[in-house]
Amino acid sequence: MKVEQKDRELIQAARETIDRNFDLVNERHTVGAAVRCKNGNIYTGVNLYSIHGSCAEFIAIGAAITAGEREFETIVAARTSSEGGVLLPPCGNCREMLVRYAPDIEVLMESDNGAEKFSIQELIPRH
Template sequence: MEKLTVTEKALIDSATEIIKLNFDRKNLNHTVGAAVRYTNGNVYSGVNVSSIHEACAEVIAIGNAISCGERDFECIVAIGRDNSDKVYSPCGNCRQFILEYAPNCHVIVETEAGIKKSRITSLVPYAYHRPE
Protein backbone atom coordinates (compact mmCIF):
# COMPACT_ATOMS: atom_id res chain seq x y z
CA MET A 1 0.00 0.00 0.00
CA GLU A 2 1.24 3.44 -0.92
CA LYS A 3 0.40 6.97 0.22
CA LEU A 4 -1.62 9.17 -2.11
CA THR A 5 -0.14 11.87 -4.30
CA VAL A 6 -1.77 15.18 -5.18
CA THR A 7 -3.04 13.64 -8.45
CA GLU A 8 -4.72 10.78 -6.60
CA LYS A 9 -6.37 13.25 -4.22
CA ALA A 10 -7.64 15.13 -7.29
CA LEU A 11 -9.02 11.84 -8.63
CA ILE A 12 -10.95 11.38 -5.38
CA ASP A 13 -12.31 14.90 -5.85
CA SER A 14 -13.48 13.98 -9.38
CA ALA A 15 -15.31 10.89 -8.12
CA THR A 16 -16.82 12.90 -5.26
CA GLU A 17 -18.05 15.57 -7.66
CA ILE A 18 -19.74 13.11 -10.05
CA ILE A 19 -21.68 11.39 -7.26
CA LYS A 20 -22.65 14.72 -5.67
CA LEU A 21 -24.12 15.74 -9.03
CA ASN A 22 -25.96 12.44 -9.54
CA PHE A 23 -26.76 10.97 -6.11
CA ASP A 24 -30.33 9.65 -6.13
CA ARG A 25 -31.59 9.95 -2.56
CA LYS A 26 -35.19 9.06 -3.49
CA ASN A 27 -34.69 5.77 -5.37
CA LEU A 28 -31.04 5.02 -4.53
CA ASN A 29 -30.36 4.23 -8.20
CA HIS A 30 -27.08 6.17 -8.23
CA THR A 31 -25.16 5.90 -4.96
CA VAL A 32 -21.53 5.42 -6.03
CA GLY A 33 -19.34 7.54 -8.27
CA ALA A 34 -16.01 6.51 -9.77
CA ALA A 35 -13.20 8.30 -11.54
CA VAL A 36 -10.40 6.71 -13.53
CA ARG A 37 -7.20 8.43 -14.69
CA TYR A 38 -5.15 7.41 -17.68
CA THR A 39 -1.41 7.71 -18.20
CA ASN A 40 -2.00 10.75 -20.42
CA GLY A 41 -3.70 12.54 -17.49
CA ASN A 42 -7.26 12.32 -18.82
CA VAL A 43 -9.90 11.56 -16.19
CA TYR A 44 -13.27 9.91 -16.87
CA SER A 45 -16.05 9.35 -14.38
CA GLY A 46 -19.29 7.46 -14.00
CA VAL A 47 -21.97 6.49 -11.52
CA ASN A 48 -23.49 3.13 -10.76
CA VAL A 49 -26.73 2.25 -12.54
CA SER A 50 -29.21 0.17 -10.56
CA SER A 51 -31.68 -2.09 -12.29
CA ILE A 52 -32.25 -5.80 -12.56
CA HIS A 53 -28.66 -5.99 -13.89
CA GLU A 54 -26.64 -3.48 -11.88
CA ALA A 55 -23.58 -1.83 -13.39
CA CYS A 56 -21.01 -0.58 -10.89
CA ALA A 57 -19.58 2.93 -11.14
CA GLU A 58 -16.08 1.61 -11.86
CA VAL A 59 -17.32 -0.33 -14.90
CA ILE A 60 -19.27 2.70 -16.17
CA ALA A 61 -16.23 5.00 -15.77
CA ILE A 62 -13.93 2.56 -17.57
CA GLY A 63 -16.52 2.02 -20.30
CA ASN A 64 -16.85 5.77 -20.73
CA ALA A 65 -13.08 6.07 -21.17
CA ILE A 66 -12.85 3.12 -23.56
CA SER A 67 -15.62 4.70 -25.65
CA CYS A 68 -13.34 7.75 -25.99
CA GLY A 69 -10.41 5.61 -27.14
CA GLU A 70 -8.47 5.33 -23.87
CA ARG A 71 -6.52 2.17 -23.10
CA ASP A 72 -3.69 2.99 -20.66
CA PHE A 73 -5.25 2.95 -17.18
CA GLU A 74 -3.31 4.41 -14.28
CA CYS A 75 -5.57 4.75 -11.21
CA ILE A 76 -9.22 4.35 -10.20
CA VAL A 77 -11.33 5.25 -7.17
CA ALA A 78 -14.99 4.82 -6.15
CA ILE A 79 -16.80 7.15 -3.74
CA GLY A 80 -20.10 6.54 -1.95
CA ARG A 81 -22.33 9.44 -1.10
CA ASP A 82 -24.75 8.57 1.66
CA ASN A 83 -24.56 11.64 3.89
CA SER A 84 -20.77 11.37 3.89
CA ASP A 85 -17.99 10.86 1.39
CA LYS A 86 -16.44 7.42 1.67
CA VAL A 87 -13.88 5.63 -0.46
CA TYR A 88 -15.30 2.26 -1.48
CA SER A 89 -13.18 -0.76 -2.22
CA PRO A 90 -14.19 -2.35 -5.54
CA CYS A 91 -16.43 -5.41 -5.36
CA GLY A 92 -15.16 -8.77 -6.60
CA ASN A 93 -16.64 -8.32 -10.08
CA CYS A 94 -15.05 -4.87 -10.42
CA ARG A 95 -11.70 -6.19 -9.21
CA GLN A 96 -11.75 -8.87 -11.91
CA PHE A 97 -12.90 -6.33 -14.52
CA ILE A 98 -10.13 -3.87 -13.60
CA LEU A 99 -7.57 -6.67 -13.59
CA GLU A 100 -8.57 -7.78 -17.09
CA TYR A 101 -8.62 -4.28 -18.58
CA ALA A 102 -5.84 -2.68 -16.55
CA PRO A 103 -3.51 -5.17 -14.85
CA ASN A 104 -1.05 -2.39 -13.90
CA CYS A 105 -3.71 -0.04 -12.53
CA HIS A 106 -3.62 1.37 -9.01
CA VAL A 107 -6.81 1.30 -6.95
CA ILE A 108 -7.49 3.75 -4.14
CA VAL A 109 -8.98 1.98 -1.10
CA GLU A 110 -9.81 2.69 2.53
CA THR A 111 -7.59 0.78 4.99
CA GLU A 112 -7.22 0.70 8.75
CA ALA A 113 -4.31 3.12 8.21
CA GLY A 114 -6.38 5.53 6.10
CA ILE A 115 -6.83 5.98 2.38
CA LYS A 116 -4.05 4.33 0.36
CA LYS A 117 -3.45 3.04 -3.15
CA SER A 118 -2.60 -0.47 -4.19
CA ARG A 119 -2.01 -2.29 -7.46
CA ILE A 120 -5.07 -4.22 -8.58
CA THR A 121 -2.93 -7.37 -8.64
CA SER A 122 -2.50 -7.04 -4.85
CA LEU A 123 -6.27 -6.90 -4.39
CA VAL A 124 -6.87 -10.01 -6.51
CA PRO A 125 -4.37 -12.67 -5.47
CA TYR A 126 -4.46 -15.87 -7.53
CA ALA A 127 -6.74 -14.17 -10.05
CA TYR A 128 -8.36 -15.87 -12.98
CA HIS A 129 -6.77 -14.89 -16.28
CA ARG A 130 -8.37 -15.60 -19.64
CA PRO A 131 -6.44 -18.11 -21.71
CA GLU A 132 -4.47 -16.47 -24.51
Protein backbone atom coordinates in the same frame (compact mmCIF):
# COMPACT_ATOMS: atom_id res chain seq x y z
CA MET B 1 1.59 3.00 -1.89
CA LYS B 2 1.71 6.69 -1.14
CA VAL B 3 -1.29 8.85 -2.06
CA GLU B 4 -0.20 11.86 -4.12
CA GLN B 5 -1.89 15.19 -4.90
CA LYS B 6 -3.13 13.86 -8.25
CA ASP B 7 -4.76 10.98 -6.33
CA ARG B 8 -6.56 13.43 -4.05
CA GLU B 9 -7.79 15.23 -7.17
CA LEU B 10 -9.09 11.92 -8.55
CA ILE B 11 -10.91 11.25 -5.26
CA GLN B 12 -12.45 14.72 -5.51
CA ALA B 13 -13.61 13.99 -9.08
CA ALA B 14 -15.38 10.81 -7.90
CA ARG B 15 -17.00 12.66 -5.00
CA GLU B 16 -18.16 15.53 -7.21
CA THR B 17 -19.61 13.02 -9.69
CA ILE B 18 -21.74 11.29 -7.07
CA ASP B 19 -22.69 14.57 -5.40
CA ARG B 20 -24.07 15.80 -8.75
CA ASN B 21 -25.94 12.56 -9.43
CA PHE B 22 -26.86 11.12 -6.02
CA ASP B 23 -30.43 9.74 -6.07
CA LEU B 24 -31.29 7.79 -2.94
CA VAL B 25 -35.04 8.52 -3.32
CA ASN B 26 -35.25 6.44 -6.49
CA GLU B 27 -32.30 4.24 -5.47
CA ARG B 28 -30.54 4.92 -8.74
CA HIS B 29 -27.13 6.42 -8.09
CA THR B 30 -25.25 6.01 -4.82
CA VAL B 31 -21.63 5.52 -5.97
CA GLY B 32 -19.39 7.62 -8.22
CA ALA B 33 -16.09 6.52 -9.75
CA ALA B 34 -13.23 8.29 -11.47
CA VAL B 35 -10.45 6.75 -13.53
CA ARG B 36 -7.25 8.53 -14.54
CA CYS B 37 -5.55 7.40 -17.72
CA LYS B 38 -1.79 7.37 -18.15
CA ASN B 39 -2.05 10.53 -20.27
CA GLY B 40 -3.75 12.35 -17.35
CA ASN B 41 -7.30 12.37 -18.72
CA ILE B 42 -10.00 11.63 -16.13
CA TYR B 43 -13.32 9.90 -16.84
CA THR B 44 -16.16 9.45 -14.37
CA GLY B 45 -19.26 7.33 -13.95
CA VAL B 46 -22.09 6.50 -11.54
CA ASN B 47 -23.57 3.13 -10.72
CA LEU B 48 -26.77 2.13 -12.52
CA TYR B 49 -29.44 0.13 -10.76
CA SER B 50 -31.23 -2.59 -12.71
CA ILE B 51 -31.72 -6.31 -12.36
CA HIS B 52 -28.11 -6.84 -13.42
CA GLY B 53 -26.72 -3.50 -12.29
CA SER B 54 -23.56 -1.74 -13.37
CA CYS B 55 -20.98 -0.54 -10.90
CA ALA B 56 -19.62 2.98 -11.24
CA GLU B 57 -16.16 1.59 -12.04
CA PHE B 58 -17.57 -0.20 -15.12
CA ILE B 59 -19.22 3.02 -16.31
CA ALA B 60 -16.04 5.10 -15.82
CA ILE B 61 -13.83 2.56 -17.63
CA GLY B 62 -16.46 2.27 -20.37
CA ALA B 63 -16.52 6.06 -20.84
CA ALA B 64 -12.73 6.09 -21.13
CA ILE B 65 -12.69 3.23 -23.64
CA THR B 66 -15.45 4.91 -25.66
CA ALA B 67 -13.23 8.00 -25.86
CA GLY B 68 -10.38 5.88 -27.22
CA GLU B 69 -8.36 5.39 -24.03
CA ARG B 70 -6.55 2.10 -23.45
CA GLU B 71 -3.93 2.85 -20.78
CA PHE B 72 -5.21 3.33 -17.24
CA GLU B 73 -3.33 4.52 -14.18
CA THR B 74 -5.62 4.83 -11.13
CA ILE B 75 -9.30 4.33 -10.23
CA VAL B 76 -11.42 5.22 -7.21
CA ALA B 77 -15.07 4.76 -6.19
CA ALA B 78 -16.80 6.89 -3.54
CA ARG B 79 -20.12 7.28 -1.82
CA THR B 80 -21.56 10.77 -1.60
CA SER B 81 -19.39 13.16 0.39
CA SER B 82 -22.48 14.25 2.35
CA GLU B 83 -22.29 10.75 3.87
CA GLY B 84 -18.65 11.23 4.77
CA GLY B 85 -17.18 10.49 1.36
CA VAL B 86 -16.29 6.88 2.01
CA LEU B 87 -13.93 5.36 -0.57
CA LEU B 88 -15.14 1.90 -1.56
CA PRO B 89 -13.12 -1.18 -2.50
CA PRO B 90 -14.02 -2.66 -5.88
CA CYS B 91 -16.38 -5.64 -5.77
CA GLY B 92 -15.24 -8.99 -7.16
CA ASN B 93 -16.83 -8.32 -10.54
CA CYS B 94 -15.03 -4.96 -10.82
CA ARG B 95 -11.74 -6.52 -9.78
CA GLU B 96 -12.05 -9.10 -12.55
CA MET B 97 -12.91 -6.39 -15.11
CA LEU B 98 -9.96 -4.24 -13.99
CA VAL B 99 -7.52 -7.15 -14.28
CA ARG B 100 -8.74 -7.76 -17.85
CA TYR B 101 -8.82 -4.16 -19.04
CA ALA B 102 -6.19 -2.53 -16.83
CA PRO B 103 -3.86 -5.15 -15.30
CA ASP B 104 -1.45 -2.47 -14.04
CA ILE B 105 -4.05 -0.09 -12.57
CA GLU B 106 -3.82 1.16 -9.01
CA VAL B 107 -6.93 1.37 -6.83
CA LEU B 108 -7.55 4.05 -4.20
CA MET B 109 -9.58 2.87 -1.20
CA GLU B 110 -10.02 3.36 2.53
CA SER B 111 -7.66 1.77 4.99
CA ASP B 112 -7.06 2.24 8.70
CA ASN B 113 -4.72 5.09 7.72
CA GLY B 114 -7.21 6.92 5.47
CA ALA B 115 -6.92 6.77 1.68
CA GLU B 116 -4.39 4.27 0.41
CA LYS B 117 -3.34 3.03 -3.03
CA PHE B 118 -3.14 -0.65 -3.97
CA SER B 119 -2.21 -2.48 -7.16
CA ILE B 120 -5.19 -4.36 -8.61
CA GLN B 121 -2.95 -7.43 -8.53
CA GLU B 122 -2.82 -7.15 -4.72
CA LEU B 123 -6.61 -7.29 -4.58
CA ILE B 124 -7.08 -10.48 -6.60
CA PRO B 125 -7.24 -13.80 -4.72
CA ARG B 126 -4.50 -16.26 -5.58
CA HIS B 127 -4.89 -20.04 -5.51
